[in-house]
Amino acid sequence: MRIIFFGTPDFAVPSLKALMESGEDIVGVVSQPDRLKGRGHKLSRPPVKEFAILHGIPVIQPPDIKTPSFFEELSRQSPEIIIVVAYGKLIPPDILKLPPMGCINVHASLLPKYRGAAPIQRALMNGETVTGITTMFMDEGLDTGDILLQEEIVINSEDNAYTLGLKLSELGAVLLVRTLNGLKDNSIQRRPQTGVSSYAPVLKKEDGRIDWSLPAKKILDLIRGTYPWPGAYCYFNKEKISVIGAKIIDTDTESTPGIIIKITGNGLHIGTGKGIISLKEVKPEGRKPMSARAFANGRRLREQMTLDAI
Numbered sequence: 487m488r489i490i491f492f493g494t495p496d497f498a499v500p501s502l503k504a505l506m507e508s509g510e511d512i513v514g515v516v517s518q519p520d521r522l523k524g525r526g527h528k529l530s531r532p533p534v535k536e537f538a539i540l541h542g543i544p545v546i547q548p549p550d551i552k553t554p555s556f557f558e559e560l561s562r563q564s565p566e567i568i569i570v571v572a573y574g575k576l577i578p579p580d581i582l583k584l585p586p587m588g589c590i591n592v593h594a595s596l597l598p599k600y601r602g603a604a605p606i607q608r609a610l611m612n613g614e615t616v617t618g619i620t621t622m623f624m625d626e627g628l629d630t631g632d633i634l635l636q637e638e639i640v641i642n643s644e645d646n647a648y649t650l651g652l653k654l655s656e657l658g659a660v661l662l663v664r665t666l667n668g669l670k671d672n673s674i675q676r677r678p679q680t681g682v683s684s685y686a687p688v689l690k691k692e693d694g695r696i697d698w699s700l701p702a703k704k705i706l707d708l709i710r711g712t713y714p715w716p717g718a719y720c721y722f723n724k725e726k727i728s729v730i731g732a733k734i735i736d737t738d739t740e741s742t743p744g745i746i747i748k749i750t751g752n753g754l755h756i757g758t759g760k761g762i763i764s765l766k767e768v769k770p771e772g773r774k775p776m777s778a779r780a781f782a783n784g785r786r787l788r789e790q791m792t793l794d795a796i
Contacts, residue, residue, distance in 0.1 A: 487511060487666065490565040490585075493534040494518045497651055498571035500659035501592055502537055505569065508663050512543050513563045518574050519547045552578050560584060567666075570624065571658065574603075579626050589624040590665060592658040594651070596620060596636055598683035601629035606654060607647045608686035610711030613703065615641050617650070619658045621665040623676055628685075632676035634665050646713040691716045694728075698743035698794060702734045702761030717769075720744070720793045722785065727793070730775055731767035744793045753778045756793060 515538040523530040567587040595605035618638040668674030694716040709718040741757030748755040753764040
C-alpha cells in the first residue's frame with residue numbers, strides 16, 4: 487500500500503517505525519520545518535524527519551501545506567492512503583480527498599473526548615484515570631471523523647505527560663497496523679463518534695502557573711500534565727521555580743495557600759486551598775533540577791514563608 491506519512495514529534499516515530507517494519511510502501515514523509523531550539527538557538531530537526539532520513543525515506547517540510555505546489559507534489563506520489571500522527575496542523579480538504587482510501591489519524595484519546603492538540607496533557611490535568619488511542623478516518627472537522635478502532639489504557643498514578651505519552655505512542659503504533667490490516671481485509675467498519683465531546687486546546691506557557699488556592703489534588707494533576715512542557719511553576723522572591731515532582735500529603739487540611747508548612751528531609755510541605763502537597767524536585771530558572779530540600783537550604787527557606795511572593 488502506497489503511504490504518505492504526516493508526523494512531527496517523538497510521539498509519531500513508533501507509528502512510522504511500525505509501518506516500515508510491517509512492509510508498507512512509505513513513499514514519503516511530511517514533517518514540520520526545522521525549528522530553532524535551546525539557548526544556542528540551533529536548528530533542530532523534528533524526530534520524524536530524523537527517523538525517515540535514517541531509513542532512506544524521502545522527507546518534505548513545507549512551510550505551508552495549503553499551497554497548490556505542495557498539493558501537486560503529493561499528487562505526483564499517487565498515495566493510496568495518508569496517515570497522520572501528531573503532525574501539528576489541520577490537513578486541508580483537498581489533501582483529505584487526494585488518496586482513494588482516505589486519510590487515517592492516530593489520536594491520543596478516546597474520542598469524542600479530548601479532541602484537539604493536547605489530549606494527553608489535558609487528560610492528566612483533569613484527573614482522568616483512563617485514556618486511550620483512537621484511529622479514525624479524517625474529515626474537515628477537528629478530530630470529528632468516523633472511528634475505526636479504539637483501545638483503552640489505565641493512567642498510572644505516577645504517570646506524567648512524558649511517561650503517558652510514551653505508552654500511548656507505542657499503543658498507537660500497534661493500533662495503526664491493526665487498523666490498516668483491518669481495512670485491507672474488511673474486518674473493521676467505520677462508525678460515527680457518539681457521546682459527549684470535549685476539547686484539549688494547545689498548552690500555553692501560562693497554563694503551567696500554579697494556583698495554590700486550588701485543592702492539592704488539582705495542583706498535582708497540573709504538575710503531572712504539564713511535564714515536561716510548559717512545566718508547572720511558581721515564584722519565590724521573583725525567582726521562577728519549576729516543580730518537577732510532588733506528592734499529596736493529605737487532601738483535607740486547611741491552611742494558607744502557598745505557605746511552607748514544614749521542611750523535611752524529603753521535601754517541602756506546602757499549603758493549598760484544600761490539603762497539603764509535598765514538593766520533591768524543583769528546578770530554579772536557569773539551573774539544574776534539584777531536590778526540594780536542597781533548594782530550601784540554598785534559599786534559606788523557613789516555615790511560614792510563602793511561595794509566589796513575587
